[in-house]
Every structure is written in C-alpha cells, then in structure tokens.
Amino acid sequence: MNTLKNLRVAVTGGTSGLGLALVEALHKQGAKVAFIARDARRVGALASRLPGTHGIVGDVSWKLTTHALAIQVNSALGGLDVLIHNASSLGPVPLAPLADTECEDFEAALAANVVGPFRLTKALLGSLASSAREGRTALVVNITSDAAVSAYPNWGAYGASKAALAHMSRIWDEELREHGVRVIAHDPGDMDTPMHALALPDADPATLKRPAMSAEELIERIRHIVAKEEVTV
Template sequence: MQTSIDLQGLRVAITGGTSGLGLALVRQLAAKGARVAFIARTAASVERIAAETGAHGIVADVGKKNDIYPTALQVTASLGGVNVLINNASSLGPVPLALLADTECEELEAALAVNLLGAFRLTKALFGALAASAREGCGALVINISSDAAVNAYPGWGAYGASKAALAHLTAIWDEEAKPDGIRFLALDPGDMDTPLHAMALPDSDPFTLKAPELAAAEIIEKMLDALTARDKLTTGARA
C-alpha cells in the first residue's frame, strides 16, 4: 500500500464528509495535497472539518433534489473543476433497522433519495466537469461507495441493501456508457467499518471486530490512484 503520496493538484469532491469513511477520506486526501470539497448537512460540523483540514466545506443534503445543482456549482467553483467524485453519503432508511414488511414507504424513499438518486443527480450535475477533466488529460473518476448488503440478503437491511444494489448496477452501466467521455466509474465496498452509521444499524456490535475508517479510506485512495493511472495509460495508448 502506498503511504507517501503527493496528490498536489488533484481535485476531489466527497459527499458525507464529516464523519466515518467520508471524514477519513477528506483528512487523508487533504493531507496528501489534494484540493478537496466535501458536502454534509450540518453546518457546524462542516465548518469544523473545513477549519481542521483546509478543505472546502459545503452545507447541503444530497437527498434533496434542489440542493444538487447549487452544490455542483460550489464544487466546481471552489476546486476549479473536478477530477474525482466520491459518492459516500448514505442513509439506512428505517432506524432501527426493520424488516421490509415493517418498513414505511417513506423510509425506503429516504434510502433511495440519498444512496441512489443523490449519487445519480450529483454525478449528472458534475458530468460535464468530469468530461472536461478527462479531455484535459487530468483524469476523471466517479467512486460510488457500495456495501456487501448490495449482494447479500441480510434481514432488516432491505431498504439499504436494495438502494446499494441499484447503485452498484447504475455504476456498472455508467462505466460502460461513459467510456467515450473518458470517465471511469467504480463501485467499492469498504467492508464493515466502525462508523456512526454502523453503530446506528447495529448498536451492540463490537467495534474491535470492525475495520477502522482510516484503513478503508487508505484502501479506497489506492484504488482511486490505480483507476486514474489505468485510464491515463489507456488514453495515452489510444493517442499513440
């Protein structure tokens, strides 16, 4: 695993950037020299993390349609474009977790609004900026944070799992469709982590059995760099 990396000039947008995996990504990417814009709902937390890391904080809810385009404009204005978008913000749906028969329609809608539609809308809003980055030879990548609940049928995880399964397939289709634009799409499962979201879902779980968000973030950054390098080699080969 690469431990000393200079990401000077890389422009990264991250949703759900004030806790758990998102926060670990913001901290590590900013520390490695990347220009980072992160999105989260709570103004006080956004201000605190922005002051701590030097990243650009944006107060918005990706689950709300009307927040998407203003957010995209702030991302591109603050970073001068975007190379990487990490759709990390997630909603469990019902809390505590519930069987599908006991899940309210509004709770399923809430999970889909953040985990699927939010990621779709923000990616769509930033697609032009990502394509421009690819044309400039700077790389363009969208990482959608998935889960093993997208492929395994865990009782009680219906709303979350169904939304993540849809996100994973959306990612695969978009990766095929965006090849002419030079944009790569990845769906990554970081594993079970010691995060506030996991604690909400399973409050009795032993945190010592869970992966640290910092480790998961380092693994995602490594895969991000591999994907950007692979796309750059393909582009270079095509031009040769």
Template sequence: MTVDLKGRIALVTGASRGIGYFTALELAKAGAHVIACARTVGGLEELDDAIKKAGGSATLAPFDLADMNAIDALGGSIHERWGKLDILIANAGVLGVISPVDHIEAKVFEKVMNINVTATWRLIRSVAPLISKSDAGRALILSSGAAHKCRPFWGAYSASKAAVEALARTWAAETQRLPLRILSIDPGATRTAMRAQAVPGEDPETLPHPSEVAAKLLPLCGPDQTETGKLFVVRENRIVDYRLPD
C-alpha cells in the same frame, strides 16, 4: 504507495464523519483541494481544521442531499469557481431501519431511496460534465456488501445499494472511452455511526477504523488506477468483477 494529487479538485459527500471524513482528509494530505459536503456544519469545521493542520485546503459545502436543487446547482458552482472536477467520492447515505420488508413504513423506504439512489444519480448528473473532461477523472461510488448478500431485514438498504451499483456500472460503460474511471466500493463492516445503528450489540473495537478504509481508497483516486465499472472490496484490498455472493 505515494499518491500525488496536487492540483486536483475532489468532491466528497458525507464528509463530516466516518469514511467520508477520513477520505477527505487523505485526499487533502495527498495535495487535492477538497470540496467537503455534509449536513453537519460542526463536523465539516472539524474536518477543515484537520485538513489545515495537515497542510491541505478545503472548501466547505454544507447542505442536505435531500435538497435536490442544491445538488443540481453544485456542478455549476464548481465550474464557476474551479472550472473542473477530478475526483468524486459519493459516500453519503442512510440506513433506514432494520425491519421485515413488509413492515417498512413508506416514508422510511422513500427516504432511503431518495438519499441513497436519487441523490447519487442527481450528483452524477450534476458533476458529469466536469469530471468527464478531467485528464484522469476518478469516481468512487460507495456501496455495501448488503447489495449482494440481501440479508434478512436489510431490504431497503440492500435494494438502494444494488441500485447504486447499477448506476455506477452503467455510467462506467457509457464513459469507458473517456479518461474517467468509475468504481463501486464495498467498504465492509467499519466502525461508523451507521454500523452501530445497524448492529447495536457489536463491539466497535473489533471493526476497522474508517481511517483504515480511507487509506485504501486513496490510491484508487490517482491516475495509476485504470479499472472501470468494477467493484473494489476493501477488506480484500482488490478490484473484482461483479459476482454472486459467496
């Protein structure tokens, strides 16, 4: 399926590596101008080189999502330079630790919630006035199967992703009469640094490469995608209503 995003402005967080990196690259290849956000300047510069090589264009925005003032200012900066936003990929997140709930240090739990939940909410609040006015605004909010499975020792991460899904569903319900379409994304186990941190004994070669996930996300960013307030399960390649774990 060919996706034409020429003239579209796309914002991607966590764009310096993994799913964010390759999704940003796919968006640029499809013609969107990508605003790439991440902490790691080197990774963003590598992405910029890859995008230019593919004939696309990007603007690099290096900052830490823990900097709430920077998130708040982002929407204004986008408005001043482009006057619009068409696509949001809220991808950045942290794992925290794999630990029993009662053993998690308060500062670790707070960091997970701050980056995964509060920063996502501030990001939505910052760009909502822009993306809500797009003729085909599309927002993909990265979640995880952990939000539903609630497996032992993943408490902080699972709780944060459940909260993020609740934010996405609520935002979708509030904007369902607008052209804006919002989906949560469960990418499944993917060959990323976070997955290696979570499951250190796993053979990464048995997992899908993040470029494979990005290729499946690209069609969700185009005008032909009309579902909102639902969950896209990458490994099943389908949009589903929210459900209990199998």
C-alpha cells in the same frame, strides 16, 4: 511521485465515518478537497481544522440543492477530477423487515443512496468530461456495501438501494468510458462508524475496520486509476 497532489476531489458525507477519513487522508496527500455534509457546525469545524479544504453544507438527497452543490464544488475546486458518493441513509432505524418498512423510509434510502448520487453525477458530468478532455483523471466512486449482494434480514431498504447503486455504476461505466470518464463501485467493508453503531448498536467495534484503513484502501485504488492502471468495476 505523489499522483494525488492537486487532484480535485469532492466527497459527500464528508464529516463522519469513511467520508471524514477520506477528507483527512486526501488533504494530507496534497489533493484539493471539497466535502459536502448536512451539519453546518461540523462542516465549518472540519474546514477550519484542515485549511485549504472547502466545506459545503447541503443534503444530496434533496433535489432542489443538486445544482447549487455542483456550482459550489466547481467554484471551490476550479473543476473536478474525482467525485466520491459516500453519503448514505440506512432507511428505518431501528432496522426493520421490508414488510414493516414505511414507504417514506424506503423512499428516503433510495433518495440518499441512488437518486442523489445520480443527480449530482449528472450535474457534474460536464466538469468530469472536461477533465478527461484535458488528459486528467475523471472518476466517479460510488460507495456500496456487501448488503448490495447478500440478502440480510432487516437491511432491505439499505441493501436494495445499494444494489441499485452498484448496478448503476456498472452501466454508467460502460456508457461513459469512451468519453474518458470512469465510474466504479467500491465496498469498503464493515467499519467502526456512527452509522454502523446506529444500525447494530451491540456490535463489537474491535471486530470492525477502522475508517482510516478503508480510506487508504480506496485511495490506493484511486491512485492506480490515476496512474492509468486497469481496474475492474
């Protein structure tokens, strides 16, 4: 049985890299998908290519858009079962030591990688709790990184923000589990994406995972949760 059919899923950063691969794979497997991204042209093109998906133009790091994005997600999907926070910011580009990182660049990484997901989750928490009360899946997935655990030079803004996101996931999972809402952090590994190329332009793409493979790994994890199998955060 296809456990993802008609699952209502929202993906941020849905027009590039892992987000794009997730939107494509979830749509193919029968999920109802809404995706958020900043570039209106790319949002429109993807929605046209994948009929039935719902493209939403917006920047999750901008406080004033949070409730509008939540309203559009709910309107498009008729509720929400799974929220995937994939949109991310590297911070300064080229990457820089923390001592050379501008405060504004550090704040931008925190806004996109931690505060934005925090706000949007709060705005959609009622929808997720409603799904849980109906016996449906209610899940938040925060895309994190090994940079949240390992101290890589020049990755300070990104690593610190992802570490905060990972720990926020653990706390929220403890707080919300009794209400039927799960929150997990997921590290998809080093992928051949535009963001990775921006961070490490000399990296050999052949040594990196394809986003489609990482998307399938995450979807399999989601499938286990949908099937009520126990998952460690």
